[in-house]
Amino acid sequence: MKFDDVMTSAEAAKRWKISPVTVKQACSGQRNTPPRFTSEECRKAKGTWLVSRQGMERLYGEEPKMLKVIDTGLRSPKLIAEAENYREAWIAIVTEDFKGSPCVGEYTLEDWMSDDFEDLREKYPDFQPGDKMQYIYLTEYGDGPIVEPKIFNRESVSDLLSHLRMSYRIDEE
Incomplete structure (x- = not known):
């Protein structure tokens, strides 16, 4: 176990962006509800609840990260957006591409099914x-339609960047 794997309930709440009361209640339990953390995931030390990263991840999922979308195609890299998740990063990339170039068109399912899109179908x-x-996103490169993925993650955003032929990178902090 690493030093960073144990934190106070207040620190855990801040890092996971949830209420401190929620974490404390998961440690101690509430009225007629037992604690949600196991005895190996939290303990009280001199009046302060300590929790483990493993316990937080089990109950609340991965710790949210700040993602930085950076355009590396310029002389000096430029920050395009900061996002709390990969879905936000995807939206920032598509939005940025709309601003800078007519390469990508955004259409609804209704548009795609209309007579105007018969040739593309x-x-x-x-x-x-x-x-x-x-x-549905279409590029002028003729690579085919792009759709939002079922799961937004590093891989799906990398696929978008590859498809759009964009020189961006995503940094996790």
């Missing part, structure tokens, strides 16, 4: 949009 017969799909 014929050009990409293997593309079958899903019912819950909100937007």
Whole structure:
């Protein structure tokens, strides 16, 4: 176990962006509810609850990270956006590309199914949009439609950057 793997309940709440009361209640339990942390994930030391990273991740998922979207295609790298998750990073990238170039078009499922898109549907017969799909992105490169992924993660955002032929990187902090 690393030193950073143990923290006070207040520090854990701040790092996971949740209420300190929520973490304390998960340590001590509430009224008729037992504690949510195991005895190996938290303990009280001189009136302060200490919790483990493993316990926090088990109960609340991975610790939120700040993602920095950086354009590396310039002489000096430029910060495009800061995002709390990969979905926000995806949106920042598409938004930035819309501003800087007419290369990407954003369309709805209704647009795609309209008569105006008949040629594109014929050009990409293997593309079958899903019912819950909100937007379809098309590039002038003719690489085919881009859709929001089911899971937003480093891989799906990297795929977007590759598809858009953008020289961006994502730094996690």
